[in-house]
Amino acid sequence: MNAVEVTGVSKVFRVAKGAEVVALDSVSLSVVPGEFVSLIGPSGCGKSTLLRLIADLDQPTAGEVLVFGKSARQARIDQDYGIAFQQAGLLPWRTVTGNIELPLELHGVGKAARRARAQDLLALVGLSDFADRYPDQLSGGMQQRVAIARSLAESPELLLMDEPFGALDEMTRERMQTELVRICAETGAAVVFVTHSIPEAVYLSSRVVVMSPRPGRIQEVVTVGLGSAGTRDDALREDAAFFASVKAVREALHGDAVHEKAPHSVRGVETR
Numbered sequence: 001m002n003a004v005e006v007t008g009v010s011k012v013f014r015v016a017k018g019a020e021v022v023a024l025d026s027v028s029l030s031v032v033p034g035e036f037v038s039l040i041g042p043s044g045c046g047k048s049t050l051l052r053l054i055a056d057l058d059q060p061t062a063g064e065v066l067v068f069g070k071s072a073r074q075a076r077i078d079q080d081y082g083i084a085f086q087q088a089g090l091l092p093w094r095t096v097t098g099n100i101e102l103p104l105e106l107h108g109v110g111k112a113a114r115r116a117r118a119q120d121l122l123a124l125v126g127l128s129d130f131a132d133r134y135p136d137q138l139s140g141g142m143q144q145r146v147a148i149a150r151s152l153a154e155s156p157e158l159l160l161m162d163e164p165f166g167a168l169d170e171m172t173r174e175r176m177q178t179e180l181v182r183i184c185a186e187t188g189a190a191v192v193f194v195t196h197s198i199p200e201a202v203y204l205s206s207r208v209v210v211m212s213p214r215p216g217r218i219q220e221v222v223t224v225g226l227g228s229a230g231t232r233d234d235a236l237r238e239d240a241a242f243f244a245s246v247k248a249v250r251e252a253l254h255g256d257a258v259h260e261k262a263p264h265s266v267r268g269v270e271t272r
């Protein structure tokens with residue numbers, strides 16, 4: 001059974017004066033268990049919309065979204081996935097441990113079990129020494145690591161991540177990417193990951209889904225053959241195979257620019 005099955009999904013937003021924005025048009029995508037899939041594409045191509053539909057934070061205008069064979073709504077009710085978005089979204093009045101324990105607390109997990117789980121997760125993201133700090137006492141990168149730990153609290157088999165490293169400096173970002181790959185290898189979670197960074201998408205993913213805007217469609221899916229998550233380390237960033245995949249994704253994105261130009265020139269000819 002697929003972790004995510006998106007079939008023929010369209011999303012139309014009604015905006016001012018009856019106008020419509022076709023954010024997604026007939027998008028289909030399958031993500032198998034344990035697979036890391038990135039969504040990349042120009043601003044406004046519908047990446048966040050697609051992730052929000054999978055997370056049932058919004059509903060499709062047409063088509064179907066299944067998560068582990070259930071409706072998106074049922075999967076949300078059953079908390080079948082963890083979510084980490086760009087803003088860490090931590091509760092400022094709770095300690096790091098309190099934030100990580102929150103989803104467990106909401107599901108009635110006992111105090112001792114919650115504490116033990118939080119300690120494991122803090123070790124996993126390298127923040128054991130910061131368990132009793134408050135979010136505003138941490139750097140942005142540390143806060144995002146806490147958010148990732150929280151998204152992993154219930155050992156989800158699926159993580160939905162929308163630019164979780166977007167605000168980080170390049171060095172912290174690369175370290176976080178390495179940590180995320182390690183975490184996924186350890187937990188076997190599938191991931192749907194939205195990013196603007198080609199190297200980030202290539203480093204993390206087994207497949208990179210390249211999207212195009214107006215209307216948002218899947219333009220190309222680039223398979224990245226860089227080995228399993230467990231074998232990906234920093235040396236990979238200097239590897240010829242890595243650069244080849246970066247080039248393939250870049251070309252897929254540039255293909256979009258070529259497609260966009262063509263109709264304009266045709267229209268120009270028609271109006272003359």
Ligand SMILES: Nc1ncnc2c1ncn2[C@@H]1O[C@H](COP(=O)(O)OP(=O)(O)OP(=O)(O)O)[C@@H](O)[C@H]1O
Pocket residue numbers: 013014015021022023041042043044045046047048049050216
């Ligand atoms: N709630 C909304 N109401 C109206 N239009 C929306 C809404 N949410 C998204 N859109 C529109 O849908 C399109 C896709 O937006 P979305 O945020 O999914 O793109 P994106 O690829 O994630 O962009 P970015 O890379 O800039 O984050 C855009 O044209 C956006 O303006």
